[in-house]
Amino acid sequence: MTDPGRTAILRAARKAFARQPYDAVTLRGVAADAGVSAALIVKYFGGKEALFERVADFTEAAQLLLAAPNERLGEHAVRTLIAYRRENDQDLLLRVVFAAGKGEDRALIREHFRDQVTRAFAARLTGSDAEVRAGLITAHLLGLGAVLAIDKTGPVAAADPADIARSYAPAIQQLIH
Structure with a gap:
């Protein structure tokens, strides 16, 4: 079972790091938005740097999305994205969109996304254009995530x-071939 305090902290931290540069984010601000104490953030994550690393980490998302054989990967990824949104009221991938701005912190989020999600898809594909197709797969998933978040x-x-x-x-699935 998921800890509601931990979930609230991660949700607030994702929002804070998406809207503000790293230096402007404070544990007190994240705690206030999450409805918890700053001490609880330190207990769970050890501090601001570790909290940012957790927010910037897409390992869990990649594992969930890629947990099917290639023959069913397209359907699995779509269903997983929808189920995660409905169960957690948040998207697995969309936080990377908020990292489009400038700054080392945003670049790190984009780099983690490329390494942990796009390249993980590419590793499952064959052909010289595997990285391009993996980028297009993640674009499809980001688009679906966006429409679910907006609508x-x-x-x-x-x-x-x-x-x-x-x-x-x-x-x-056509991109997976």
């Missing part, structure tokens, strides 16, 4: 995951 109560958000997978996963 929280609309038709896509309310649709049956199997229906979404039937419509969306073939484009991803």
Whole structure:
């Protein structure tokens, strides 16, 4: 079972690091947004640097998205993304979009995303264009994540995951070939 305090801290930290440069983020600010004490953040994560590293880490996302054989990887990734959003009220990947700005902290988030997600997909693919196709796969997943985040109560958000997978996963699966 997930610890609600830990989840609230990570959610608040993701928001803080996405909106502000690293130097402007404080443990007190994250704690206030999460509704916990700064001491609890230190207990769970050890400090601001370790908290940032956790926010910038996409290892869990990659493991979840890639936990299927290539023959079913497109459908699995789509269903996993939808299930994670519905169960956790957050996306596995979208925080990388907020790292598009300047600064070493944002560059580190982008680098982790490339290393831990895009290159993990590329490692599963064959052919000289594997890295390009992996980038396109992650673009598809980011697009789906964005529409689910934006359209929280609309038709896509309310649709049956199997229906979404039937419509969306073939484009991803085509890139896996």
